[in-house]
Amino acid sequence: MQSSVISMVFTSQNLMRLMGGLLVTARIAFISIAIGSIAGIGFGLLMTSKSKWIKGICRLYLEIFRIIPILVWLYIVYFGITSALNIHLEGELVAMIVFSLWGTAEMGDIVRGALESLPRHQIESGRALGLGFWKLYRYVLIPQAVRRMLPGAINLATRMVKTTSLVVLIGVVEVVKVGQQIIEVSRFQVQTASLWIYGLLFILYFIICYPLSVLSKRLEAKWSN
Amino acid sequence: MSSEEKQPLLEIKDLYKEYDKKMVLNDIQLQINKGEVIVVLGPSGCGKSTLLRCLNGLEPIQGGEIKLRGKSLSGKDVDWQKIRQHIGMVFQNYDLFPNMTVIENILLGPIKVQKRDKNQVLMQAKELLDRVGLLDRIDAYPRQLSGGQKQRIAIVRALCMNPEIMLFDEVTASLDPEMVREVLEVILGLAKQGMTMIIVTHEMAFAQAVADRIVFLDAGNICEIAEPQEFFTDPKTERAKQFLNIFQY
Numbered sequence: 001m002q003s004s005v006i007s008m009v010f011t012s013q014n015l016m017r018l019m020g021g022l023l024v025t026a027r028i029a030f031i032s033i034a035i036g037s038i039a040g041i042g043f044g045l046l047m048t049s050k051s052k053w054i055k056g057i058c059r060l061y062l063e064i065f066r067i068i069p070i071l072v073w074l075y076i077v078y079f080g081i082t083s084a085l086n087i088h089l090e091g092e093l094v095a096m097i098v099f100s101l102w103g104t105a106e107m108g109d110i111v112r113g114a115l116e117s118l119p120r121h122q123i124e125s126g127r128a129l130g131l132g133f134w135k136l137y138r139y140v141l142i143p144q145a146v147r148r149m150l151p152g153a154i155n156l157a158t159r160m161v162k163t164t165s166l167v168v169l170i171g172v173v174e175v176v177k178v179g180q181q182i183i184e185v186s187r188f189q190v191q192t193a194s195l196w197i198y199g200l201l202f203i204l205y206f207i208i209c210y211p212l213s214v215l216s217k218r219l220e221a222k223w224s225n
Numbered sequence: 226m227s228s229e230e231k232q233p234l235l236e237i238k239d240l241y242k243e244y245d246k247k248m249v250l251n252d253i254q255l256q257i258n259k260g261e262v263i264v265v266l267g268p269s270g271c272g273k274s275t276l277l278r279c280l281n282g283l284e285p286i287q288g289g290e291i292k293l294r295g296k297s298l299s300g301k302d303v304d305w306q307k308i309r310q311h312i313g314m315v316f317q318n319y320d321l322f323p324n325m326t327v328i329e330n331i332l333l334g335p336i337k338v339q340k341r342d343k344n345q346v347l348m349q350a351k352e353l354l355d356r357v358g359l360l361d362r363i364d365a366y367p368r369q370l371s372g373g374q375k376q377r378i379a380i381v382r383a384l385c386m387n388p389e390i391m392l393f394d395e396v397t398a399s400l401d402p403e404m405v406r407e408v409l410e411v412i413l414g415l416a417k418q419g420m421t422m423i424i425v426t427h428e429m430a431f432a433q434a435v436a437d438r439i440v441f442l443d444a445g446n447i448c449e450i451a452e453p454q455e456f457f458t459d460p461k462t463e464r465a466k467q468f469l470n471i472f473q474y
Binding site for chain 1: 281305307316318320322323324333337338339379382383386
């Protein structure tokens with residue numbers, strides 16, 4: 001009896017749809033993480049600037065993303081900006097824009113923290129060797145900062161993966177939305193459908209996020225020996 | 226003798242330096258000739274380290290002039306990145322880059338800054354590593370080395386830039402006493418080869434052995450410049466006498 005219930009929920013068609021939804025989730029998350037990481041390094045460098053103006057503007061940008069919930073950001077861009085400019089943007093694109101901007105802000109702060117935690121004499125001995133600004137950062141400071149920021153960066157990445165579940169509210173059909181659709185269709189035949197589907201979603205999120213944790217542990221082990 | 230040879234390698238004139246309106250160095254006059262070893266002595270906080278840091282532009286100066294081979298190093302248009310390639314510096318803290326192996330640390334400056342040929346630099350690096358007895362640690366990471374080994378590598382790294390003058394800022398001050406000697410011997414070896422050096426140290430016996438001239442600094446002023454024999458046996462100033470007494474039990 002039980003196994004027949006499960007097979008009614010997990011038809012091959014439903015599984016394919018869930019995988020499709022998972023792909024949307026992964027696409028939004030990983031493209032945003034990639035953009036946020038690269039732009040975040042630049043933003044982090046700006047945050048360590050000596051200019052009070054640049055520092056202030058960076059601080060403002062970071063705080064705006066920290067204080068305003070991501071859901072509100074999604075609404076602002078998807079409904080607000082599009083109607084103000086009279087353009088149409090796909091929900092998935094809006095999600096990537098908002099998540100990239102958010103990722104840049106938070107990653108930048110992680111990079112700033114890592115750079116500022118480096119001992120001062122690393123900068124001085126680099127300069128004493130004749131290294132200019134860019135070479136100093138490229139060969140000496142950023143490689144060391146990357147090691148220090150790894151735990152925070154992986155934490156941010158998993159948070160970004162999980163937060164993609166909000167994008168259903170701007171009409172993007174990602175893995176949670178697909179799951180809800182399947183539950184709705186099958187709940188009259190199978191009362192426990194939500195348990196099985198959400199249980200599977202649990203595992204799917206784990207499958208995306210776990211490799212990040214493994215990667216982080218591996219890199220930390222490699223760099224600490 | 227041509228006029229160029231008579232010219233001092235490094236010349237410090239009326240140097241004045243302050244931090245937040247507080248005087249740190251005042252009226253410093255010093256000429257260093259090629260091949261000369263100057264040891265700067267003085268109590269903590271007298272400005273010794275600051276003086277060295279001014280000489281390679283890590284600290285801006287507020288007055289006076291520093292000249293390398295007669296060329297002024299003051300003013301806004303001075304290219305310190307270029308000058309630093311001629312002035313090597315080794316610091317008190319272990320300043321190797323922990324993300325690179327020994328040889329990567331050494332090659333970084335010559336290859337990325339000076340754009341020299343890798344094989345040629347590699348040969349020079351190996352020769353220098355061999356001379357300081359660390360050729361077998363060429364692929365080690367700094368964390369795998371002792372403090373004394375790190376400082377010897379830092380010296381090799383600075384030497385590989387082919388500097389005309391080397392600055393040593395209390396390079397043995399954070400070392401375990403057992404490791405001090407191995408580092409000082411490397412510096413002594415350089416002196417014998419005729420390297421021009423300015424050394425800040427608290428190792429009095431070493432200062433006496435290595436120096437051509439002792440410069441005694443106190444409260445940001447040069448109190449006394451003397452040959453080591455004379456300075457240690459018959460210092461001219463009261464301040465220097467007091468200072469030397471601290472080191473005798």
